Structure formats: C-alpha cells, structure tokens
Amino acid sequence: MSQLLTSTTSTATDLYAVDAEGLYKSFGKAKAVNGIDLRIKPGEIVAFLGPNGAGKTTTIDMLLGLSKPDQGSVTVYGKSPRQAIAHGQVSAVMQTGGLLKDLTVRETVELTASLFAEARPAEECLERAGIKDIGDRLVVKCSGGQQQRLRFAMALVSDPGLLILDEPTTGMDVEGRRDFWNAIHTDARRGRTVIFATHYLDEADAYADRIILVRRGQIVADGTSAEIKALASGRTVKASVSDLEQTAVAALPGVDEVELRAGMVTVHTKDSDAVARYLLNHTDAHDLEITSHNLEDAFLALTSDEN
Numbered sequence: 001m002s003q004l005l006t007s008t009t010s011t012a013t014d015l016y017a018v019d020a021e022g023l024y025k026s027f028g029k030a031k032a033v034n035g036i037d038l039r040i041k042p043g044e045i046v047a048f049l050g051p052n053g054a055g056k057t058t059t060i061d062m063l064l065g066l067s068k069p070d071q072g073s074v075t076v077y078g079k080s081p082r083q084a085i086a087h088g089q090v091s092a093v094m095q096t097g098g099l100l101k102d103l104t105v106r107e108t109v110e111l112t113a114s115l116f117a118e119a120r121p122a123e124e125c126l127e128r129a130g131i132k133d134i135g136d137r138l139v140v141k142c143s144g145g146q147q148q149r150l151r152f153a154m155a156l157v158s159d160p161g162l163l164i165l166d167e168p169t170t171g172m173d174v175e176g177r178r179d180f181w182n183a184i185h186t187d188a189r190r191g192r193t194v195i196f197a198t199h200y201l202d203e204a205d206a207y208a209d210r211i212i213l214v215r216r217g218q219i220v221a222d223g224t225s226a227e228i229k230a231l232a233s234g235r236t237v238k239a240s241v242s243d244l245e246q247t248a249v250a251a252l253p254g255v256d257e258v259e260l261r262a263g264m265v266t267v268h269t270k271d272s273d274a275v276a277r278y279l280l281n282h283t284d285a286h287d288l289e290i291t292s293h294n295l296e297d298a299f300l301a302l303t304s305d306e307n
C-alpha cells in the first residue's frame with residue numbers, strides 16, 4: 001500500500017531540522033528500517049506512530065547518531081547527528097536512566113547545566129518543564145511522570161532546536177501524561193521542533209501537527225491527523241435485514257464493500273445517506289446505525305498485516 005500524503009512542501013534552500021534519505025537498518029534477518037525518507041521542517045511537531053516492532057526506535061536511534069544506518073544518510077540542521085548533538089542543537093528524552101536518585105530535582109538540572117559551555121538557567125528549565133514547585137524534592141521521591149518532566153528539563157538546558165522523545169509517557173497515568181504533554185506543547189509553541197515516538201493514538205492526535213505512520217520499517221502514511229483519518233475515509237452503515245439484494249447495494253454510489261452475515265448487513269461507503277435511504281426505502285432494514293471512522297480505524301487499516 002502506498003498511501004503517502006506529503007504534508008510539507010519545500011524548496012532546496014530550506015534547512016531542514018531533519019533530512020534523512022534512503023535509510024536502511026537490519027539486525028540479522030530483521031529489516032528494522034527498510035527504506036525511510038524523512039524531511040522535517042523547523043518548528044514541526046511530529047509523531048512517529050506505529051505498532052510494536054515497526055522501526056520507530058531504530059529510526060530515532062539513527063537520527064540521534066546512536067546507531068549508523070546500513071544505507072542512507074541523516075543530517076540534523078545540515079550536520080551529522082553527532083555534530084548537532086555536540087553543538088547542543090538536539091536533545092533526547094529517554095524513557096529510563098540518566099537520573100541520580102540522591103540529588104534534588106534542581107540539583108539535577110544544575111549539574112546538567114554545568115556540563116555545557118552555554119546553558120539556560122536551571123530555574124528557567126524547571127519552569128518550562130512545569131516542575132519549579134518540586135525543585136527541592138529528591139529524585140527518588142518523584143513519581144514516574146515527574147521524573148520524565150525532569151528529563152525534559154535536562155533536555156532543555158542546551159536550548160536545543162530539536163527535541164526527540166521515544167515513547168516518553170509509557171507507564172504514566174492519565175494525569176501524568178496530560179501534565180507532561182502540556183509542558184512539552186507549551187514549550188514547543190515557541191518554535192522548538194519536536195519528534196516523538198508513541199503507541200498512543202490519542203497523543204499523536206492531540207499533540208502532533210504531523211503524523212508519520214510506520215509499519216515494517218516503512219512509512220505508510222504521512223500527513224496531518226485529519227489527512228490520516230481521511231485515508232480510512234467514509235462511514236460504516238449497519239442494519240438488521242432479512243432479505244437483501246447484495247449486488248444492488250454494492251452498485252450504489254460510493255459503496256466500497258458490502259457484507260451480509262447472520263441477518264446483519266454492513267456497508268462501507270463514502271455516501272452513507274444514499275445507503276441509508278436505499279436500505280430504509282427498498283428493504284425491510286431496521287435498527288440502522290451509521291458510524292464514522294477515526295484515527296484508530298486509519299491506524300488499523302494502514303498498519304494491519306492484511307495490507
């Protein structure tokens with residue numbers, strides 16, 4: 001399936017935050033990344049969405065210079081990932097590690113700041129990450145969500161143009177996730193480029209300007225949330241019916257699929273009004289239901305193994 005929407009137009013003079021071309025990476029026989037091209041403009045908030053094993057982490061590791069592609073190239077603000085990191089232009093928020101339990105939240109950020117020649121003040125980073133009020137708390141006493149916001153504060157120290165987050169909210173409760181994303185989103189409005197990998201459709205839907213759907217190491221869709229949803233276009237009409245001429249329904253305008261099973265007809269269509277009108281006027285259909293598709297439908301349609 002090649003349902004690629006290009007949501008970005010560009011000129012050769014644009015300096016991309018990320019410019020990756022023809023990326024391939026295998027582990028033994030597993031083709032973790034199998035031909036990914038990616039251009040991300042400064043200021044975009046991009047979700048990398050895909051099922052387990054789709055290749056999200058492998059791609060992110062290459063963007064961060066943590067692993068080398070077998071084939072292809074990556075530049076970050078025109079530099080190699082390692083150079084961009086050395087210049088403080090890229091930071092990552094990892095899921096685990098990197099914290100010393102016996103320091104306070106403020107001391108942790110101050111220690112990080114001391115590692116950079118040019119660093120933002122610790123207080124500013126704490127404030128942007130929404131944890132200024134817990135500056136004196138020991139890391140060991142922080143919840144998982146607070147520790148993630150601390151990692152976010154540490155990532156802000158170099159004031160990076162690009163922030164990369166790999167499944168940053170795994171294991172957090174609903175409130176922790178909401179607070180975390182509010183802090184990220186408020187900060188990103190000031191122009192920071194953000195790339196995050198996630199399993200959570202609602203996070204991609206709520207917080208990304210652009211969603212890149214990955215499956216088996218390839219990009220299967222790329223666009224705004226609305227554009228991705230439109231790929232699972234149309235609606236489903238269901239009704240109970242005892243006698244139905246299936247071919248007549250299939251011939252109605254906009255109908256993609258008709259299924260008749262156990263006295264129930266299910267019709268996938270772009271024109272639900274026409275189907276509803278036909279069923280109610282020309283058959284004994286009753287208990288009619290119309291549902292529209294959502295991001296989850298698009299996700300399942302585009303990433304299922306049947307494609």
Ligand SMILES: Nc1ncnc2c1ncn2[C@@H]1O[C@H](COP(=O)(O)OP(=O)(O)OP(=O)(O)O)[C@@H](O)[C@H]1O
Pocket residue numbers: 027030031032033050051052053054055056057058059199
């Ligand atoms: N170091 C490794 N050694 C062997 N296989 C690996 C390694 N890293 C990743 N893989 C394999 O590459 C494929 C892609 O994995 P990757 O972690 O990039 O996917 P993902 O989309 O991030 O998945 P998840 O959401 O589960 O983290 C999987 O089949 C995985 O088993």
